[in-house]
Amino acid sequence: MAAVTIRKVRKVFGKVEVIHGVDLTFGDGEFVVLVGPSGCGKSTLLRMIAGLESVTDGEIDIGGVVVNDLAPRDRDIAMVFQDYALYPHKSVYDNMGFGLKMRGASAAEIEERVKEASEVLQIGHLLDRRPGQLSGGQRQRVAMGRAIVRRPKVFLFDEPLSNLDAQLRAEVRIEIKKLHQRFGTSIVYVTHDQVEAMTLADRIAVLRGGHLEQFATPDEIYNKPASKFVAGFMGSPPMSFARLTASGDGKTLSMPSGVVLPARAGLSAGRAYDAGFRPEHVKLGADAFAGAVNTRARVEILEPLGAETLALLSIGGALLTGRFPPQAGVRSGDEVTVSLGAAEMHLFDTETGRALAA
Amino acid sequence: MTGPFMTAKLSSLERSERRLGIALLMPAFALLGGVVLYPIAALIRMSFSENKLTEPWMAKPWIGFENYWKALGDHRLWEASWHTALYIIVTVPGAVALGLGLALLANQPFKVKWPVRLGLLLPWALPLVFAGLIFRWFFEYQQGLVNNLLIWIGLSPVNWLTQEGPAFFAICVAIIWKTSSFAALVLLAGLQTIPKSLYEAAEVDGASKWNQFREITLPMLKPAIIVALIFRTITAIQTFDIPKAMTDGGPGNATETLAMYIHKTTIDSLDFGYGSTLAVLMFIVSAILTSIYLRHTRRDPSAGRH
Numbered sequence: 001m002a003a004v005t006i007r008k009v010r011k012v013f014g015k016v017e018v019i020h021g022v023d024l025t026f027g028d029g030e031f032v033v034l035v036g037p038s039g040c041g042k043s044t045l046l047r048m049i050a051g052l053e054s055v056t057d058g059e060i061d062i063g064g065v066v067v068n069d070l071a072p073r074d075r076d077i078a079m080v081f082q083d084y085a086l087y088p089h090k091s092v093y094d095n096m097g098f099g100l101k102m103r104g105a106s107a108a109e110i111e112e113r114v115k116e117a118s119e120v121l122q123i124g125h126l127l128d129r130r131p132g133q134l135s136g137g138q139r140q141r142v143a144m145g146r147a148i149v150r151r152p153k154v155f156l157f158d159e160p161l162s163n164l165d166a167q168l169r170a171e172v173r174i175e176i177k178k179l180h181q182r183f184g185t186s187i188v189y190v191t192h193d194q195v196e197a198m199t200l201a202d203r204i205a206v207l208r209g210g211h212l213e214q215f216a217t218p219d220e221i222y223n224k225p226a227s228k229f230v231a232g233f234m235g236s237p238p239m240s241f242a243r244l245t246a247s248g249d250g251k252t253l254s255m256p257s258g259v260v261l262p263a264r265a266g267l268s269a270g271r272a273y274d275a276g277f278r279p280e281h282v283k284l285g286a287d288a289f290a291g292a293v294n295t296r297a298r299v300e301i302l303e304p305l306g307a308e309t310l311a312l313l314s315i316g317g318a319l320l321t322g323r324f325p326p327q328a329g330v331r332s333g334d335e336v337t338v339s340l341g342a343a344e345m346h347l348f349d350t351e352t353g354r355a356l357a358a
Numbered sequence: 359m360t361g362p363f364m365t366a367k368l369s370s371l372e373r374s375e376r377r378l379g380i381a382l383l384m385p386a387f388a389l390l391g392g393v394v395l396y397p398i399a400a401l402i403r404m405s406f407s408e409n410k411l412t413e414p415w416m417a418k419p420w421i422g423f424e425n426y427w428k429a430l431g432d433h434r435l436w437e438a439s440w441h442t443a444l445y446i447i448v449t450v451p452g453a454v455a456l457g458l459g460l461a462l463l464a465n466q467p468f469k470v471k472w473p474v475r476l477g478l479l480l481p482w483a484l485p486l487v488f489a490g491l492i493f494r495w496f497f498e499y500q501q502g503l504v505n506n507l508l509i510w511i512g513l514s515p516v517n518w519l520t521q522e523g524p525a526f527f528a529i530c531v532a533i534i535w536k537t538s539s540f541a542a543l544v545l546l547a548g549l550q551t552i553p554k555s556l557y558e559a560a561e562v563d564g565a566s567k568w569n570q571f572r573e574i575t576l577p578m579l580k581p582a583i584i585v586a587l588i589f590r591t592i593t594a595i596q597t598f599d600i601p602k603a604m605t606d607g608g609p610g611n612a613t614e615t616l617a618m619y620i621h622k623t624t625i626d627s628l629d630f631g632y633g634s635t636l637a638v639l640m641f642i643v644s645a646i647l648t649s650i651y652l653r654h655t656r657r658d659p660s661a662g663r664h
Contacts, residue, residue: 050558051562072561079558081558083553088578089578098563098565099562102564146559
């Protein structure tokens with residue numbers, strides 16, 4: 001187990017700079033998820049921690065040792081690959097034991113550790129099979145088993161669930177969380193799926209275009225997004241936005257239609273701001289919560305999910321998503337009254353996208 | 359049962375489609391019959407007859423298995439077969455081993471790939487007999503490159519092409535050089551199917567480069583190696599051009615192969631009957647090896663892979 005520190009790390013491929021100086025520090029035993037859209041540099045960053053990509057500039061430190069110039073095998077890390085990268089000609093047992101064998105462990109030790117890991121992962125009955133004879137979910141477990149038997153300082157996961165179907169993904173997600181609780185080893189986990197990030201992470205690093213947007217707990221990421229990008233990326237369904245204009249005294253904001261919302265912080269008079277609303281802060285009916293601003297809305301599209309219905313609403317020229325109760329008796333095209341949670345509203349600078357201090 | 363051969367139940371549309379299909383296949387069948395089946399049949403028929411162009415007054419009598427009994431007791435045939443077997447034993451693994459080295463080299467991430475690929479292809483594209491001539495010059499006693507090198511490093515020159523052992527060695531070198539590029543191409547194709555992530559996983563697992571080669575490259579390349587070995591073996595049975603150009607079988611018959619003996623019997627001695635018998639025997643050996651190859655390739659090569 002070890003802490004990982006990333007200091008001002010840059011990565012340049014040819015002439016293209018894909019990571020522009022990222023600083024991150026993960027605590028010992030922490031579960032950190034790197035999340036972001038494709039091309040944000042999250043996989044590159046993970047591969048740099050693994051040693052599969054060189055570090056152009058900056059330092060990567062694992063457990064107090066700068067590992068920039070260490071080969072992957074000398075970093076004491078284990079990695080679960082997106083395509084699992086199981087050795088197709090080796091049995092499950094040999095796949096799991098390979099890392100120990102390469103490190104000169106005795107046959108008895110390999111057997112003990114492989115047995116232990118296979119019990120934890122419930123793949124004891126598969127040890128004699130080849131990867132080609134396994135289902136996707138079983139291969140995934142073997143790939144995790146291969147990482148676990150090594151008892152490394154840090155586990156690295158590179159989009160490990162992206163090749164599984166939705167149901168299996170939810171199961172394995174829980175499995176991974178259990179493994180972390182059991183072994184307590186530091187994990188760095190890459191995904192583009194914000195649900196995985198929210199459910200698994202102790203802390204989430206949101207990356208965008210090679211820059212770190214925010215590094216915080218899931219709770220903070222959700223409730224205090226540092227930027228409009230983070231606000232829109234994290235959360236399902238995502239936060240929706242409306243462009244509002246500050247009044248002359250900077251104490252209220254108004255929609256083009258004239259709906260006026262109270263502002264918390266001092267705003268520049270007459271300036272435009274992007275206001276973000278989580279769907280749960282756009283509710284059907286007047287005065288649904290304390291400090292709500294009531295307004296008329298036109299229902300554009302309804303998405304019934306069973307426990308609730310998502311409604312895409314046209315409010316004063318903006319499109320906002322709201323969470324409605326399941327049997328609200330509302331149809332698309334209806335004019336309804338909704339409550340906007342003005343106190344829960346997030347404000348972002350229209351140019352930089354950064355959140356305004358509350 | 360309504361199989362495709364239940365003609366009675368076919369509709370008129372299906373019948374006319376089948377007729378068109380057969381008509382479209384006819385040119386291919388005719389070509390195959392003309393250039394493959396007919397010559398083989400003629401060869402087999404000729405092998406049962408006496409047919410010496412040097413004795414045209416003898417006509418071409420049918421003599422049954424007489425040529426075959428003669429072949430069994432033909433000391434020179436057994437010698438030529440033994441030489442051919444030696445060439446196979448030495449040059450097939452030799453070419454595949456050298457080819458593996460070349461393939462591994464060509465698979466390195468060079469910035470400019472074409473010089474390496476061209477270097478791989480050139481020996482393969484060169485006609486066999488030219489390769490033989492080039493190596494004859496290399497191993498020439500007086501002007502040859504090899505002897506010049508030997509003298510330069512202080513050794514005495516060797517009569518490469520006129521002594522049994524050295525001649526065999528020189529021919530093997532030429533064959534291995536010439537045929538390794540084919541093996542390299544087959545193996546390079548195999549190398550490129552190995553996912554890069556396996557090497558990354560092995561790297562993280564702590565395998566050294568040598569262990570990565572032993573534990574991943576070699577086992578993953580096994581199907582391609584077997585294909586290269588079998589392909590090379592089938593062509594090695596027919597070894598002709600390079601020894602023909604380098605020594606013409608000499609000294610004496612010391613480097614003569616089966617194909618060279620057949621050529622000498624048929625073309626130099628004009629004994630078409632016995633030459634055909636020898637050719638039929640070689641054809642049988644080739645056919646057996648080819649069928650082994652076909653059986654191997656028909657097995658699902660993806661079995662056991664993921």
